Every structure is written in structure tokens, then in C-alpha cells.
Amino acid sequence: MSPRRTGPSRFRARTVVPAIGVPVAIALAILVPMQANASVDLPDKTPEELVAFAKAGDVDALSGTIEQRSELGLPDLGTLMGGGASGANDSEADAAASDTLGELVSLATGSFDANVYLDSDHARLQVLDRMAERNVYLSPGEAWFVDSETQTATRLGVADDADVEGLEAELDRLADEARAEAEAGLPDGEQLPTPQQLLDRALDRLDETTAVSVGTDGRVAGRDAYELVLEPRTDETLVGEIRVAIDGENGAALAASVTARGADAPAFETGFTDVSFAAPDPAVFAFEPSDAFAVEEEALPLPTVDELRQWIADAQARAESEADATADLPRPIVHGQGWATVVELDAATVAEMTAGHRAGGGDSADADGADSVAPATEPPFAEGEALDLLGALTTPVDGGRALQTSLMSVLFTDDGRVFAGSVPVDALVAYAESGR
Amino acid sequence: MSSAEASATVGALGAGDAAASEPPVPPAVRRLRRGGMASLFASETATLFRRWRTWAMLASLGLIPILIAIAIRIAGPSGPGRGPAFLDQVAGNGLFVGMTALVVATPLFLPLTIAVVSGDAIAGEASHGTLRYLLIAPAGRLRLLAVKYAVAAVFCLAAALTVIVVGTLIGWALFPIGPVTLLSGGQIPVGEGLLRLLAIGAYVAVSMLGLSAIGLLASTLTVVPVGAMAATAILAVVAQIVGAIPQLEWVHPFLFSDRWFDFDDLLRSPPSWESFGDNALLQAAWIAVFGGLAAWRFATRDILS
Numbered sequence: 001m002s003p004r005r006t007g008p009s010r011f012r013a014r015t016v017v018p019a020i021g022v023p024v025a026i027a028l029a030i031l032v033p034m035q036a037n038a039s040v041d042l043p044d045k046t047p048e049e050l051v052a053f054a055k056a057g058d059v060d061a062l063s064g065t066i067e068q069r070s071e072l073g074l075p076d077l078g079t080l081m082g083g084g085a086s087g088a089n090d091s092e093a094d095a096a097a098s099d100t101l102g103e104l105v106s107l108a109t110g111s112f113d114a115n116v117y118l119d120s121d122h123a124r125l126q127v128l129d130r131m132a133e134r135n136v137y138l139s140p141g142e143a144w145f146v147d148s149e150t151q152t153a154t155r156l157g158v159a160d161d162a163d164v165e166g167l168e169a170e171l172d173r174l175a176d177e178a179r180a181e182a183e184a185g186l187p188d189g190e191q192l193p194t195p196q197q198l199l200d201r202a203l204d205r206l207d208e209t210t211a212v213s214v215g216t217d218g219r220v221a222g223r224d225a226y227e228l229v230l231e232p233r234t235d236e237t238l239v240g241e242i243r244v245a246i247d248g249e250n251g252a253a254l255a256a257s258v259t260a261r262g263a264d265a266p267a268f269e270t271g272f273t274d275v276s277f278a279a280p281d282p283a284v285f286a287f288e289p290s291d292a293f294a295v296e297e298e299a300l301p302l303p304t305v306d307e308l309r310q311w312i313a314d315a316q317a318r319a320e321s322e323a324d325a326t327a328d329l330p331r332p333i334v335h336g337q338g339w340a341t342v343v344e345l346d347a348a349t350v351a352e353m354t355a356g357h358r359a360g361g362g363d364s365a366d367a368d369g370a371d372s373v374a375p376a377t378e379p380p381f382a383e384g385e386a387l388d389l390l391g392a393l394t395t396p397v398d399g400g401r402a403l404q405t406s407l408m409s410v411l412f413t414d415d416g417r418v419f420a421g422s423v424p425v426d427a428l429v430a431y432a433e434s435g436r
Numbered sequence: 437m438s439s440a441e442a443s444a445t446v447g448a449l450g451a452g453d454a455a456a457s458e459p460p461v462p463p464a465v466r467r468l469r470r471g472g473m474a475s476l477f478a479s480e481t482a483t484l485f486r487r488w489r490t491w492a493m494l495a496s497l498g499l500i501p502i503l504i505a506i507a508i509r510i511a512g513p514s515g516p517g518r519g520p521a522f523l524d525q526v527a528g529n530g531l532f533v534g535m536t537a538l539v540v541a542t543p544l545f546l547p548l549t550i551a552v553v554s555g556d557a558i559a560g561e562a563s564h565g566t567l568r569y570l571l572i573a574p575a576g577r578l579r580l581l582a583v584k585y586a587v588a589a590v591f592c593l594a595a596a597l598t599v600i601v602v603g604t605l606i607g608w609a610l611f612p613i614g615p616v617t618l619l620s621g622g623q624i625p626v627g628e629g630l631l632r633l634l635a636i637g638a639y640v641a642v643s644m645l646g647l648s649a650i651g652l653l654a655s656t657l658t659v660v661p662v663g664a665m666a667a668t669a670i671l672a673v674v675a676q677i678v679g680a681i682p683q684l685e686w687v688h689p690f691l692f693s694d695r696w697f698d699f700d701d702l703l704r705s706p707p708s709w710e711s712f713g714d715n716a717l718l719q720a721a722w723i724a725v726f727g728g729l730a731a732w733r734f735a736t737r738d739i740l741s
Contacts, residue, residue: 128701133704135620146620284705290617291617
């Protein structure tokens with residue numbers, strides 16, 4: 001063997017080099033672009049300039065991929081509710097379709113990856129689930145919510161008999177009236193504030209409660225971006241800071257995150273991982289439901305012109321009666337201010353709202369039974385189940401049960417009141433006790 | 437490969453080997469080698485598909501869509517959102533049988549067959565005592581390894597296509613065939629649906645290439661083929677378990693099984709080929725690392741059997 005040693009060792013050199021060299025090359029390929037991201041330096045802007053810049057941004061077409069991550073400290077509601085429903089009834093598709101609003105809420109607060117397409121008045125949100133997909137299509141006059149898991153496509157449209165043009169004309173008229181009134185109220189020679197002045201005033205008001213600053217420039221989705229940092233000036237709130245990344249070129253918001261006080265990582269963050277401001281292919285907005293999908297129609301309840309006038313008259317009457325401080329109308333009571341605002345619903349209001357919800361549920365079940373051969377659908381869950389759910393989500397505290405997430409707390413007192421706010425549970429308990 | 441290197445290759449077999457005294461290879465033979473590599477590939481592929489074991493594995497893979505189709509045919513359609521993905525669509529459109537079967541086969545059955553083929557690649561020859569004869573032929577160790585890997589890759593494609601083709605045929609026989617409903621809620625014609633089905637087959641075949649490279653390394657480490665097969669199959673399962681643990685999220689992007697199920701992107705509207713590319717890149721990294729390790733191990737080890 002010994003005379004041949006040179007052979008194998010030379011051979012070894014030729015194979016060891018690729019065996020080690022290839023991983024090193026891969027590591028370099030990953031690390032070098034990360035280094036390139038390190039420094040971004042955009043022209044400096046004050047917070048006021050940055051907000052004005054973002055507001056003036058005129059992005060009306062884009063396509064990109066959004067990553068939303070939410071760790072609010074809430075248990076997964078989907079599994080809790082889905083587990084109960086799947087065993088209960090076979091007409092899951094119906095129940096799920098009628099719960100479109102719930103789906104939209106879960107889209108707003110959940111964690112997901114999605115594609116976003118936008119082109120003037122067409123928009124599409126395509127949520128990429130594993131082996132499934134949820135879509136929201138928006139176009140003038142109609143909207144679709146499509147869920148591949150339940151195989152349903154829900155069309156949200158304006159009812160055929162709704163007088164859209166009349167309503168628009170009425171709204172325009174009201175806006176003109178309001179402007180004329182405002183101008184009449186101004187001293188002579190002065191005009192209505194420009195958008196810039198309005199923005200400045202809003203910022204001034206914001207400044208009372210919130211420290212607005214510009215963070216370090218960074219790169220978001222491969223684009224240079226400014227960072228706007230909002231920090232509440234009070235310690236009483238759970239919110240630590242809000243960061244918004246603003247595109248350095250066109251002022252579009254590229255990312256946003258909310259961090260709880262004292263936390264290292266954001267409780268909620270959403271942002272583009274990839275974005276292009278070119279108009280997307282119009283084909284992505286076209287939606288024709290497949291034969292395999294159950295198509296549901298839901299009309300948006302638009303008021304008629306007369307109803308709108310009636311509402312305005314009611315609202316004005318209520319405002320006047322409030323001036324007398326004799327208002328006995330159910331409305332939320334507000335404690336605290338700014339970031340530490342706490343909203344209280346008294347027992348009567350809560351009871352009224354739940355009663356209204358129950359009645360509404362009954363109505364829709366009747367309607368389903370009337371125009372379809374399917375047996376009348378049960379409400380999504382019975383009262384007992386709802387109580388179990390509440391019990392599972394909340395923890396007992398003095399005088400009630402509380403739901404605590406990293407950014408928000410809700411307190412259900414034993415005497416039926418509900419307190420909610422972006423404050424610790426202790427603060428809610430204190431308000432509940434003082435108000436008794 | 438130079439002639440000196442070729443003699444080094446042969447030399448690595450050990451001094452006692454009769455082939456070690458072979459004179460340097462003349463240029464004429466060297467020219468033949470390209471053809472030699474192709475013919476080695478052809479003969480190795482033929483050997484693979486001449487084995488009963490290979491056909492038994494392909495048949496068991498083909499059984500998955502058949503079982504699914506017959507079960508749905510007898511028991512009736514399942515409700516949406518229950519069972520494996522696409523199962524609820526099978527009764528309405530037979531083209532979904534192949535897709536459902538792929539979803540069912542990808543976590544375990546497919547990796548199992550891949551582990552058997554790739555784990556057997558070198559260790560099988562060693563256990564039969566045929567490895568040294570393969571190396572006596574003027575092929576070279578690296579070329580033999582490359583050919584063995586290519587044959588394993590052919591099997592990956594054959595396995596994925598078996599599931600898709602058998603699934604499509606049985607679905608065609610038992611269910612109506614019609615426009616394919618995409619995840620986005622729209623439809624595409626049958627022809628385009630079949631093309632996307634083939635693309636998904638290609639995606640799954642590519643997904644298995646990283647695992648094949650791991651099997652190849654395991655195969656060079658032992659002369660007991662069952663050991664290499666078991667180690668590879670266990671790794672496939674372990675990777676998926678790690679992939680399911682949220683606390684280990686930082687390691688997920690590096691797992692070879694991380695993108696096994698991302699072929700759903702081909703069923704969207706518009707179809708996204710990005711995940712196909714990402715998956716290919718991920719598998720290429722695993723092939724580079726584990727193929728490199730296998731090459732290093734195989735080139736430096738003493739072949740005793």
C-alpha cells in the first residue's frame with residue numbers, strides 16, 4: 001500500500017476541495033447580500049415632512065407579497081370554534097359563508113402570507129394558506145370573498161333596488177352644505193384650511209399624546225425606506241411603540257409593527273416582503289367562480305335617501321338632547337384619555353346588544369329555511385358553548401373575568417358591564433370598582 | 437480525467453487488487469469514456485427497472501390513488517375541509533385523484549421508496565460484492581457515484597409520475613372529468629389542468645432530490661444497504677417532525693422537507709413558479725453538500741468488497 005500513497009492523497013485533495021468549498025460558497029452567497037442591506041441613507045426629513053411626504057404619495061397600482069405576523073397572546077379562535085362546529089352540523093359551508101365578517105376580522109388580526117394586487121379601483125388580497133387559499137376581490141360595485149377550504153364564493157353586492165346614484169347625490173349635497181356652513185362661519189377674508197394646515201393641526205394634536213420621531217432608514221422589500229416611530233407619552237397603556245416604514249421614493253407604507261410595552265419583538269407586524277409599483281396584469285382581478293364552488297349572495301344594506309335624511313335628523317336631535325345632559329341613550333362611557341382610553345359598556349347596553357344579536361341570528365336562520373330546501377341552520381354555537389368559550393379564553397380577576405392580550409385587555413364584570421382598552425387589566429378593575 | 441488520475445482511482449482499490457497493475461489508459465479508450473458513462477447510466481437504469489423490488493414499490497405507490505378513488509366511489513364524496521387536501525373535489529372531478537394521492541404519499545410513502553433506492557445505490561453493490569468489479573471498469577469512482585445518483589433521480593421522477601398517471605387514469609375511469617377548479621376559485625380547461633398536474637409531478641420529483649443525496653451519502657458509509665435505507669427514511673420523518681415544531685422555526689428554511697408541499701402554488705391563479713425555483717435551489721444546496729460529502733467519503737474509502 002505504501003508506495004501508492006501519493007495517488008489517494010492527490011485524489012483526496014481534489015474531492016475535499018469541493019466538499020468544503022461548496023458549503024462555503026453557499027454561505028457566502030447568503031451572507032453577501034445581507035451585508036449589502038446594511039446601510040441605507042436617505043435625505044433627512046423631520047417627522048412633519050415625513051408624514052406630509054407619505055400623505056402626498058400617489059401610489060395607485062402595486063403588486064407584492066405581504067407577510068403578517070400577529071402574536072397578540074390570544075388562543076387560536078379558529079380551532080376552538082371549528083372544533084365545536086364540525087361535529088355539530090353537516091351544513092358547515094352555510095354556517096361558514098354566513099360568517100364572512102368573522103373571516104374578514106381573522107384576516108385583519110391573524111398571521112398569514114398574502115399577495116396583494118392593486119390597480120386604481122381594483123384590488124385583490126390573495127391569502128396563501130397551505131393547500132388552500134382565501135381571496136378578497138374588490139372592484140367597483142361588487143366584492144367577492146372566496147374560501148377554497150369551504151369551497152364557497154360570497155358575493156357582496158349592492159342590492160338591486162338600492163338607489164346608489166341618489167345616495168351619492170345626497171352625500172355630495174350634504175358635503176357642499178357642510179363646506180358652505182363652515183365657510184360662512186369663518187371670519188371675512190379667511191379661507192378653509194389647506195390640507196397641509198389640517199395635517200399640521202392633526203400632528204399638533206397627536207403630539208400631545210404621542211412622541212413622533214423618525215427612526216433609522218432601512219430596507220424593506222428591497223426598497224430604501226424611512227421609518228416613522230410613534231411612542232405613547234403615557235406609561236398607562238400596553239402599547240410600547242408603533243413603527244411604520246415609508247418608501248423613500250413614493251411615500252407608500254411598506255411595513256408596520258406594534259410592539260407591546262417592555263417587549264422585544266412586535267406583537268403585530270405586517271409588511272411587504274416583495275413589492276412592485278407597476279400595474280399588475282388585469283387578469284389577476286378577474287374572478288369567475290368555478291362550478292364546484294357554492295356561490296352565496298350577500299347584499300350590502302344601503303339606506304335609501306329618505307332613511308339617510310331620517311338618520312341625520314335623529315343624530316341632530318340626539319346631539320341637542322345631549323346638550324341638556326338628560327340623554328338616557330345607551331352609549332359607551334369613556335374613561336381616561338389618549339392611549340389609556342378605556343371604554344365601558346354598562347349592563348343594559350350589553351344586554352341589549354346580545355339580545356339584538358340573537359334576534360338577528362334567528363332572522364337569518366328563518367330566511368335560510370324559507371328559500372332553500374336545507375333544514376334550518378342552527379346558530380353557530382349554542383349559548384352554553386359560548387359561555388364555555390368565554391371561560392376558556394378569560395381568567396378570573398376581582399369582580400369578574402378578564403381577557404388579556406399583549407396589546408389589549410377586556411374585563412367582563414360579574415354585574416354585566418364590559419370594559420375594554422389598551423391598558424393592563426388592573427386599570428380596568430380599578431375603573432370597574434370606582435364606578436360601582 | 438487524466439490517465440494518471442485514473443490509475444490513482446484504480447490504485448485506491450488496494451494493492452492486492454489485480455486491476456492495480458493495469459497500464460495507463462490509452463487516449464482511444466479515454467474518448468470512449470463519454471459513451472462509457474452514458475452506457476453505464478443506461479445499464480444501471482435498466483438494472484433498476486429490471487428488479488422486482490422497483491416494480492413492487494411503484495405498484496404500491498400506484499395503489500394509493502386506486503384506494504382513494506375506490507373508497508370515494510363506494511363511500512361517496514367527503515365534505516369540504518375534511519381529510520387530505522383536494523379529497524372533497526375528487527367526486528366532482530377525477531383529475532383530483534392524482535393530486536390527492538400525491539398529498540397523501542409525499543410525507544411517508546414516497547420518501548420511503550426514495551430511501552430504498554438511494555440507500556441501496558452503493559451499499560447494495562458492496563453487500564453483493566459487486567462494487568469492486570464496477571470500479572474495475574474504466575469509469576472512476578466519482579463517475580460511478582454520479583451515475584448512481586442520476587439513476588436515483590430517475591426513480592424520483594418515475595415514482596411521482598406513477599402516482600399522477602395512475603391517479604389520472606383511475607379518476608378518469610370512475611369519475612367525471614371536467615374543468616379543474618383552482619385554489620383561487622376559478623377554473624381552467626382540462627388540458628391546462630393536466631399540464632399543471634405534470635408540473636406538480638415534476639415539483640414532487642425535484643423535492644425528493646435532496647433526500648436522494650442524503651441516501652447516497654448514507655449508502656457510502658456502510659456495506660449494509662438496509663442500514664442506509666432505514667437511516668434515510670428516518671431522517672425524512674425527523675425533518676418533517678422538526679418542521680412541525682414552531683419553537684424550531686429558525687431552522688425550518690434549511691430543512692430539505694420545508695417546501696415539499698408548496699406545489700399548491702402551481703394551483704393558484706395566477707400560478708406562481710417562484711416556489712418551484714426556491715424548492716429547486718433548496719434541493720440543489722442539499723445535493724451540493726451531501727453529494728460533496730458522499731464524493732469525499734467514496735473517493736477516500738477502501739473498497740473491500
